[in-house]
Amino acid sequence: MDTNKPSIKPAFSVDAPSSQYLVYAENGLLDELGNILKTQGVDGTVYIISDSNVWSSHGEQVVTSLNRGDLESKVFTVDAGEATKSLSTANQLYEWLASERCERKSTLMALGGGMIGDLTGFVAATFLRGIPFIQIPTSLSAMVDASIGGKTAVNLSSGKNLVGAFYQPKLVLADLNTLRTLPTRELASGWAEAIKHGLILDSNLFYMFEENHNGLINLEPDLTRSIVQRSMEIKGKIVEQDEKETTGLRMLLNYGHTIGHALESVTNYSSFLHGEAVSVGMIAAGKISVSMGLLSNKDLDRYTNVLTNYGLPTSCPSIDPDSVLNAIQMDKKVKDKKINWILLREIGHSFVSSTVDDRVVQDTIKDICS
Structure with missing residues (x-):
């Protein structure tokens, strides 16, 4: 050698x-x-x-x-x-x-x-x-x-x-x-973050997850290498353009993390793996997007099915919704007491909004906790 x-x-x-x-x-x-x-x-x-x-x-x-x-x-x-x-x-x-x-x-x-x-x-x-x-x-x-x-x-x-x-x-x-x-549960947790990249920026990547879940779950070598490298590169390109979250672009990577981090916090980091909490958070963000007339129910159903196929949770029954509401106020994306939510217009197209009605958030959190 x-x-x-x-x-x-x-x-x-x-x-x-x-x-x-x-x-x-x-x-x-x-x-x-x-x-x-x-x-x-x-x-x-x-x-x-x-x-x-x-x-x-x-x-x-x-x-x-x-x-x-x-x-x-x-x-x-x-x-x-x-x-x-x-x-x-x-x-x-x-x-x-x-x-x-x-x-x-x-x-x-x-x-x-x-x-x-x-x-x-x-x-x-x-x-x-x-x-x-x-x-x-x-x-x-x-x-x-x-x-x-x-x-x-x-x-x-x-x-x-x-x-x-x-x-x-x-x-x-x-x-x-x-x-x-890796245990099966931890591997699934990782796929949540990679699926997120498809949801926010790359509909083709999301389609690959949609069509190849058996191969990816079984870590088929060529497929896994291709998907992991593509997901890593998406993250790298965003960092190049917005290293310290000054333009708002890098904030898109926090899709699902506002409620995801809150779930981790209120359960003392003992109930959810990070990707599991983000998975539930992405469902919540999708529901908020649908409630605001941005995302279609069809797209939300598509990615709910994908998360389910990868063994990820899409709700958090038994969690107190009020504790989650309180925890999201500590989110780093809060500015002037308003939360910057990452939302979807369609799969592959995300944006930042600080104008989400509090009642929509409350109803969504009650929904995912029921």
């Missing part, structure tokens, strides 16, 4: 105003990891942050690959689950990095799902006023969404992602083989 040149080419690059980086999405990337990092100028110690579940599945493979690239590594594992994404955990990581004499030229590596990526990115953005970090997403949700774009954050008891920074990774490497280690 040529150790000076990776055998796998990048899928695309993200050329954001603050940073440019390559994105890889292929099968077998973890075995190529050390060689790829060396070609991208990574040197010195790599500080890996992972959760206990991911590390037990992929840790040895990652360390072996880094060793082949003559890269030293150190690891800190945290408990799996969204509750870990906190200032308390970030402080533990700061103390660990300080004790290990981590320097600005060192590199942090996020090995895991979206929680690990958000947490590691936040620590990278703030420790020593910023050190490079690499995203190695191992969940589908992290691949198609959280690993790209530089949104880093931790949660507070009063809401999700309320403390954070925009801080782009140095590199993103998604080994599609890791998807085969």
Whole structure:
């Protein structure tokens, strides 16, 4: 094997105003990891942050690959689950990095799902006023969404992602083989984020989800690679145009997230996986769009069927609707006490609205909670 040149080419690059980086999405990337990092100028110690579940599945493979690239590594594992994404955990990581004499030229590596990526990115953005970090997403949700774009954050008891920074990774490497280690429920959660990209911006992508659910659920290699790369690229192109949500374009990526984040918050991040909460949130946003005369019932039925076919929830019975209403007031998209809702005119065409009637929202939330 040529150790000076990776055998796998990048899928695309993200050329954001603050940073440019390559994105890889292929099968077998973890075995190529050390060689790829060396070609991208990574040197010195790599500080890996992972959760206990991911590390037990992929840790040895990652360390072996880094060793082949003559890269030293150190690891800190945290408990799996969204509750870990906190200032308390970030402080533990700061103390660990300080004790290990981590320097600005060192590199942090996020090995895991979206929680690990958000947490590691936040620590990278703030420790020593910023050190490079690499995203190695191992969940589908992290691949198609959280690993790209530089949104880093931790949660507070009063809401999700309320403390954070925009801080782009140095590199993103998604080994599609890791998807085969995911439980069925977590894989479905990831498809929710990818389906969202089709709903808001790409009707052809949505059609691919509509027509190929059996192949995607079974992770047919060529089909999966094509769909995951396309979904990641959609996210990357939006980030290039609106890195820090100043024009409103990037806000479209929050389709379904206003109510989705509220559901996660009111259940203490213990009842819904992120994509499951977003799935319910997308149904709610679709119902609001229909109530406002924007989206047809036919289109709402189409994407309700798609979410169902991928094993995703479309309602949240037993959740108190008043608690959800209260939680959405903490949403980051609230401006001048008005919520910026992401709505659909049709599949593939979304927009931002701050003029949704409160009664429509209340009725919709009562509907999905019934």
